[in-house]
Amino acid sequence: IARNFSSSSAVQAAIKNVTVIGGGLMGSGIAQVSAQAGQNVILVDLSSDVLAKSQKSIGANLGRVAKKVYKDKPQEGEKFVSESMARIKTSTDPAEAAKSADLIVEAIVENMSVKHKLFTQLDGVAPNHTIFASNTSSLSINEICSVVKRKDRFGGLHFFNPVPVMRLLEVVRGAETSDATYKSMMEWGKAVGKTCITCKDTPGFVVNRLLVPYICEAVRLFERGDASARDIDTAMKLGAGYPMGPLELADYVGLDTNKFILDGWHKKYPDQPLFNPIPLLDKLVAEGKLGVKTGEGFYKYDKK
Ligand code: NAI
Structure with a gap:
C-alpha cells in the first residue's frame, strides 16, 4: 500500500x-x-x-x-x-x-x-x-x-x-x-x-505603510501652520470621505505609538524622507501629550 x-x-x-x-x-x-x-x-x-x-x-x-x-x-x-x-x-x-x-x-x-x-x-x-x-x-x-x-x-x-x-x-x-x-x-x-x-514582509505591511506616512504628513502640515488641526480633520472627513481625520486618528492610536513606528522605520531606512522625524511629534510625546489616553494630544479630552 x-x-x-x-x-x-x-x-x-x-x-x-x-x-x-x-x-x-x-x-x-x-x-x-x-x-x-x-x-x-x-x-x-x-x-x-x-x-x-x-x-x-x-x-x-x-x-x-x-x-x-x-x-x-x-x-x-x-x-x-x-x-x-x-x-x-x-x-x-x-x-x-x-x-x-x-x-x-x-x-x-x-x-x-x-x-x-x-x-x-x-x-x-x-x-x-x-x-x-x-x-x-x-x-x-x-x-x-x-x-x-x-x-x-x-x-x-x-x-x-x-x-x-x-x-x-x-x-x-x-x-x-x-x-x-x-x-x-x-x-x-x-x-x-x-x-x-x-x-x-515589508515595513508597515499595507495599512500602516500607507496610514503612518499619511498621518505624518498631516502633522507636518499642521506644524508648518498651513491649516488648523480641526480644519485638517474636517477636510479629510468631508473631502476624502474618511471616517476620522488624520490628527484625530493620531490621538486615538497614541502619539507615542506613531513616534515609535516612525523612529524605527527612520533608523532602518534613513534615506526615505517620508519616515523623517517630526519635531512637533517629538515635542508632544516628550510633554506626555500622547492623545486620548492621556487626555491631550492634538486635541483635549475628558479623562475617563
Ligand atoms: P499591550 O501593552 O496592551 O499588551 C502587551 C501585553 O504583553 C502586556 O499585557 C504585557 O504584560 C504582555 N507581555 C509582555 N512581555 C510578555 C512575555 N514575554 N510573555 C507574555 N506576555 C508578555 O500592547 P498591545 O497594544 O496589545 O500590542 C501588542 C502587540 O500587538 C505589539 O507587537 C504591537 O505592535 C501589536 N499591535 C498593536 C496594535 C495597537 O493598535 N495597539 C495594532 C496591531 C498590532
Whole structure:
C-alpha cells in the first residue's frame, strides 16, 4: 500500500486550539474573536492581574455583541457569552500553554529581543505542527522568525484595534512561510470572522505603510501652520470621505505609538524622507501629550 510521508503534501488539519501570548489590548481582542468563533483559547500574560482585567473586558464585550446579535433572544445571548467565555483559559506559563496549540499568536511588547526570547522558548516546546504567528505592527516577520527552526511554519497575523470591530486581517508571508502554513493562516482568519488580505514582509505591511506616512504628513502640515488641526480633520472627513481625520486618528492610536513606528522605520531606512522625524511629534510625546489616553494630544479630552 502506497503511503505518502511527504509533509509538504500532507493536508494540515484545521486549527482548533489557539494560544494567544500577551493579554493586553490586542491579545485580549484576538482571544475574544477566536473564542466567539468556537476556538479553544489559552490567553497568556506575564501578569495575572492583566489576565483578570482581560477576562473582565472580554466578558463585557461579549455581552455587547450578544445584545446586538441576540436582540430578541436574551437566553441565547447569555448562552453565547458563557460558552465563549468557557472556551478561554488563562495562563502565566507560555511553555505550558504552547503544548496543546495548533496556532500560537504572539501579541506581546513591540521589542525584538523580547520576541526572540519568547519564540526561542516556544520553538523548543510546541508540537511540530504548531504554526507561530506574530501580530507585530512594525517589526520584520523574517527577523522575528530568525531564531526558530520552524521558519516554514511562521508568519504574520496583523489585527487592527479594536480587534472585535475591525474587519481586516493582514496575513503576512515571510520569506520562508510555506504554502500550507499560509493556507492555514488564511483559513483561520476567515474562521474567526475576518476578511484577509495577503502581504509580503515589508515595513508597515499595507495599512500602516500607507496610514503612518499619511498621518505624518498631516502633522507636518499642521506644524508648518498651513491649516488648523480641526480644519485638517474636517477636510479629510468631508473631502476624502474618511471616517476620522488624520490628527484625530493620531490621538486615538497614541502619539507615542506613531513616534515609535516612525523612529524605527527612520533608523532602518534613513534615506526615505517620508519616515523623517517630526519635531512637533517629538515635542508632544516628550510633554506626555500622547492623545486620548492621556487626555491631550492634538486635541483635549475628558479623562475617563
Ligand atoms: P499591550 O501593552 O496592551 O499588551 C502587551 C501585553 O504583553 C502586556 O499585557 C504585557 O504584560 C504582555 N507581555 C509582555 N512581555 C510578555 C512575555 N514575554 N510573555 C507574555 N506576555 C508578555 O500592547 P498591545 O497594544 O496589545 O500590542 C501588542 C502587540 O500587538 C505589539 O507587537 C504591537 O505592535 C501589536 N499591535 C498593536 C496594535 C495597537 O493598535 N495597539 C495594532 C496591531 C498590532
